[in-house]
Amino acid sequence: xxxxxxxxxxxxxxxxxxxxxxxxxxxxxxxxxxxxxxxxxxxxxxxxxxxxxxxxxxxxxxxxxxxxxxxxxxxxxxxxxxxxxxxxxxxxxxxxxxxxxxxxxxxxxxxxxxxxxxxxxxxxxxxxxxxxxxxxxxxxxxxxxxxxxxxxxxxx
Numbered sequence: 001x002x003x004x005x006x007x008x009x010x011x012x013x014x015x016x017x018x019x020x021x022x023x024x025x026x027x028x029x030x031x032x033x034x035x036x037x038x039x040x041x042x043x044x045x046x047x048x049x050x051x052x053x054x055x056x057x058x059x060x061x062x063x064x065x066x067x068x069x070x071x072x073x074x075x076x077x078x079x080x081x082x083x084x085x086x087x088x089x090x091x092x093x094x095x096x097x098x099x100x101x102x103x104x105x106x107x108x109x110x111x112x113x114x115x116x117x118x119x120x121x122x123x124x125x126x127x128x129x130x131x132x133x134x135x136x137x138x139x140x141x142x143x144x145x146x147x148x149x150x151x152x153x154x155x156x
Contacts, residue, residue: 001053003078006072006078007076008053008054009070010074011025011029013068014032018063021061036080039155040083042155043154046151046154047082051087093148093152097132097140097142100145101115101131105139115134116131126153128149129153132149
């Protein structure tokens with residue numbers, strides 16, 4: 001979480017502004033800072049919002065903390081691990097999908113989570129995507145989960 005805060009602080013410091021549009025935030029993290037491809041920069045934005053480090057008001061993104069109080073080296077580059085932060089929103093989506101698989105297959109939760117982890121390892125995808133694949137394989141209609149997963153991954 002500290003790395004996420006540092007990345008957000010540096011991004012706003014470098015831009016020299018207190019607020020950015022969502023598009024400016026994503027383009028800055030991707031193109032200006034060269035930290036991530038645009039899709040991952042969108043995920044950075046989503047994580048900032050989910051962890052309440054960022055606030056969104058009318059399309060404007062603002063840090064929810066004092067960026068000037070955060071000391072970050074100018075050459076700081078966040079690691080890709082920053083995108084793997086688990087949030088309450090991600091856990092909720094994941095667990096709802098797992099629960100749907102449990103209900104459909106009458107299998108215990110631990111076994112379902114193990115099968116989702118196996119799918120994730122095999123396909124090298126986000127855990128929510130692996131849960132969708134496992135759910136689909138189990139015969140669960142995943143349509144209702146798609147908007148939440150897309151949102152979670154920062155996809156429109």
